[in-house]
Amino acid sequence: MKVKSSAPGKILGASTQVAQSPPLRVLSLLPGATDTVRALGAANLLVGRTHECDWPELQALPIVTSDKLGEMPPAELDAAMAACGGALPTLGWCGGGIALLDQGLSPYRTDVEKLVALRPDVILTQMQGLGLDLTPDHYWSPLEQLLGYRPTVVQLAATEMEGVWRDMRSISEALKLDREGRDKICALQRRLQAAADSARGRPRPRVVVVQWPDPLFAAGGWVPQLVELAGARDVLGRVEAATTFSAQQLADTRPEVLVFALCGFSLSESQRLAAQALEQLAAECRAAAEALQTARVIVTDGLRVFSRPGPWLVHSLEVLVEALHGEAQEYGHEGRLWALLPHGPAQNYAKVARGSSV
Template identity: 35%
Template sequence: MRIVSLVPHATELLFALGLGDQVVAVTHECDHPPQAQELPTVTRDRLPAGLSPGEIDAAVRASTQEGEAIYTLDEELLRELEPDLIVTQELCPVCAVSFDEVEGIAKELPSCPKVLALDPKTFGETMGDIRTVAQATDSKRAALDLVERQRRRVDAVKIAVKDAPRRTVVAIEWFDPVYIAGHWTPQLIELAGGVDLLGFAGEHSEVVTWEQVTAAQPDVIVCMPCGYDAYQSLEQAQPFREQLAATGADTIVAVDAAAYFSRPGPRLVDGLELLAHVLHPTCVREAPGVALPVLDGAPA
């Protein structure tokens, strides 16, 4: 089977299922696993480089309102690749080429590829996507193995934090304007031994004010601006140090959102382990990645 992945979390899942040798192209944002970076890319970003978070938000809003995609799909290369399966998503216009555009192009390709959209809104649905991809690629045995390994890790976190006091959390997914993380993130916080004060599981991320963040009185603020790594997240948080400090939170950290939270792929479980370490470091002493203190201190 010849597979084209048009969304990074699908690429990660395909490789996790042992299907990397069948993936013939990915997006310009697919950077995990490292082997994915060696494949041809069939997309490019229409937004100019160097935009600030506020400018990115404004540009995305304008494009969405006008019905324009922020990514361009290389139709000629896609035709040359003759894919049997194209994996994409419909959930977020910021994350991939428009589904309608992909579907329309696919109908015109000589290879008549199947188009599979992965649109999880909850942590459970991200696990369900493993089975969905497995059914489309005849990799059910690998899927069962992956699901079992993911479940064991989730259960280990739940056991580790079950007697720990719940810590209240606000997860910031963007800074200008301030977005509170929704979808699967509130569930990850709960599984990690926390209580999400502002986000709602399965719902879209929402814009809030700094007054709302302060009024929530969180114990912990996790800065996870969508698409950025931990050090970039720390940089994004710096202009808002005063607002963050005013919340009174005793723990304010920046994490790798691109790897562990923004993409609903297998590494969400890594994100769960990282959150559990941030919230309860004596219960979960080690975790993937780092949590960088925003105000002072050393990485957790």
């Protein structure tokens, strides 16, 4: 008996072959974005990464970024970074093309030739200088000319916790993983709330979080929000932006805890720089020296803690809770993601700054 098919071209009882699109090719120019892609279970989509993406399973991927500047003291580095940022509008106005992409497509230098060779469908980044007479079009136009097509560019620009969740949603949508994104964000928010709950009802110490040692910057953005969730009071930080402060201002706040969360520096490097900063503070301001006598000094791994918006901010809150209220909750992060600097006279800090044992 002849059986009629219910639709043209379809044979009953046979599987239908559906042409599938090739996997998306995703290039991450931010460590926090890489963390999010990995958390979504989509690391296999990555075709390139930053030099600071440190997950072992991603080390074989091509590195597309490098530091804009070499090693130099923090004060010189701060001035040089400001100069680099100030030059971006000029590159944009002059039709800088490759030079603009190199210096401004991400917070790092971008190897444009390697980027073009990787032919990404999606680029996760944080374009620099926007609002300084630069628009995304200044970046998209040369990208399109070089690639021969316009990739999806996800501009990540969170400045507070809600923005972090929003950026994670943007990444999951660009990767066509909307459901996975919603599930992961909910799971992270539950874990964040659990850490905050463990600090509830504990004493609320006065805290200063130092983001940069010279000049001194108090961390802004999501950091004051995390301090609040950790059951403490951030006495200098503002969500709106990182702000500079003086030794006298530090003395006036009389912090009970000083947290050095130095963006871009490892735990060991941060310990050395924190010790140098404390030695300098004590030398230039007697009131600051007196305040430091009683303050606990905590140093965090600035490559991961607080500096990578995305899943790592949950670890960052756990670090704070453990460091501030270890008797309430221990996560096993001490010694790996944070450490105490020696408590006591300024000469102890000097020993750490020189690399001596205390």
